[in-house]
Amino acid sequence: MKRAILLTGASGTVGYQTLLQLLERETYTITVFDKKNEMSVKRLSPFSDRIEIVYGDITNTVDVEKIAANKDAVIHLAAIIPPIADEHPELAKKVNTEGTRILIEQLELQSPNTFFIYSSSISVYGDRLKTPYINVGDRLLPSKGDAYAVTKILAEKIIQNSNLDWTIFRLAAIMGGHKMSKLMFHQPLDTSLEIATPQDTARAFVKAINKQAAVSKRIFNLGGGESCRISYEGFLKRSFKMFGLGALNFPDKAFAEKNFHCGFYEDGDTLEAILNFRQHTLNDYFALENAKISPLKKAAASVFKRPVKWYLLKQSEPYESIKNDDKDLKELFFN
Numbered sequence: 001m002k003r004a005i006l007l008t009g010a011s012g013t014v015g016y017q018t019l020l021q022l023l024e025r026e027t028y029t030i031t032v033f034d035k036k037n038e039m040s041v042k043r044l045s046p047f048s049d050r051i052e053i054v055y056g057d058i059t060n061t062v063d064v065e066k067i068a069a070n071k072d073a074v075i076h077l078a079a080i081i082p083p084i085a086d087e088h089p090e091l092a093k094k095v096n097t098e099g100t101r102i103l104i105e106q107l108e109l110q111s112p113n114t115f116f117i118y119s120s121s122i123s124v125y126g127d128r129l130k131t132p133y134i135n136v137g138d139r140l141l142p143s144k145g146d147a148y149a150v151t152k153i154l155a156e157k158i159i160q161n162s163n164l165d166w167t168i169f170r171l172a173a174i175m176g177g178h179k180m181s182k183l184m185f186h187q188p189l190d191t192s193l194e195i196a197t198p199q200d201t202a203r204a205f206v207k208a209i210n211k212q213a214a215v216s217k218r219i220f221n222l223g224g225g226e227s228c229r230i231s232y233e234g235f236l237k238r239s240f241k242m243f244g245l246g247a248l249n250f251p252d253k254a255f256a257e258k259n260f261h262c263g264f265y266e267d268g269d270t271l272e273a274i275l276n277f278r279q280h281t282l283n284d285y286f287a288l289e290n291a292k293i294s295p296l297k298k299a300a301a302s303v304f305k306r307p308v309k310w311y312l313l314k315q316s317e318p319y320e321s322i323k324n325d326d327k328d329l330k331e332l333f334f335n
């Protein structure tokens with residue numbers, strides 16, 4: 001008998017890689033659940049003869065009822081992430097926390113023996129600029145105003161209090177596939193950054209299905225490990241060079257000095273020892289990303305690097321807060 005897997009958020013950055021890796025295995029019957037939009041239809045419909053695709057709203061009990069029956073394992077990735085979560089905190093709470101609650105309730109009713117695998121986030125630890133080595137037992141102290149982190153902490157609690165078997169992975173900085181946004185300037189340049197690629201992250205989720213006993217009722221930090229560590233400044237410098245944008249020459253105060261998250265997962269090897277999910281180093285990440293940029297795009301970026309950087313700087317809220325002498329925001333971003 002094939003095992004029945006439910007994957008929510010299957011068209012997302014991590015979700016899509018997870019789907020591809022689930023499909024590589026013949027042993028699963030796969031149901032995906034996602035919001036219907038251009039991206040999800042484009043990414044999911046090519047697999048319509050191999051998987052069950054259900055479009056719906058994770059915050060709508062009637063929609064969730066339809067997907068909860070007879071599932072052996074659930075990988076729950078559907079969420080609103082920053083920057084949208086920062087702009088619409090109420091929506092993030094509804095989707096990330098209440099959506100998780102509804103899914104759990106329906107699974108408790110219809111698939112009480114399912115194994116629930118959840119993606120939380122490094123943001124739950126808050127600002128770790130001065131104490132960058134993070135362990136899973138550390139205090140959960142989201143950065144000021146980080147509504148997204150709060151939604152993830154509350155969802156973790158709902159899962160831990162449920163009658164299901166579960167595991168929770170707190171994801172490090174997942175790099176690859178996300179668009180550049182104003183978040184770029186929220187992160188202090190001296191942040192200790194550990195990345196993981198979407199492919200490696202997905203591998204952990206997929207491998208967890210067969211390692212239920214080892215990961216059951218435990219929370220893990222998921223990161224790429226030592227070979228995926230760098231400072232945020234170093235990461236941006238390499239990225240700018242790769243995109244053809246030249247030096248990272250933004251004015252003083254373009255980047256925040258505090259109140260973001262990220263760090264190095266001191267205990268990250270615990271999950272690796274169980275799942276053996278890591279295949280990519282930081283160099284692999286840059287090679288993968290570099291392969292996606294056409295030489296034409298690179299050449300264009302090189303020619304237009306000044307206006308591109310001007311445009312980027314305009315997105316910097318820390319820089320704006322100085323220009324506008326906005327006391328509250330200055331206090332949020334600067335020491």
Ligand SMILES: O=c1ccn([C@@H]2O[C@H](COP(=O)(O)OP(=O)(O)O[C@H]3O[C@H](CO)[C@H](O)[C@H](O)[C@H]3O)[C@@H](O)[C@H]2O)c(=O)[nH]1
Pocket residue numbers: 008009010011012013014015033034035040057058076077078079080081095119120121171172174
């Ligand atoms: O109401 C919604 C909102 C979003 N989604 C889906 O959720 C997925 C989110 O994908 P993103 O690319 O936006 O997010 P990531 O894959 O980068 O996020 C992953 O990593 C994050 C932590 O880094 C979070 O933990 C998140 O739950 C997990 O999917 C998408 O398929 C999106 O369509 C829904 O199904 N319903």
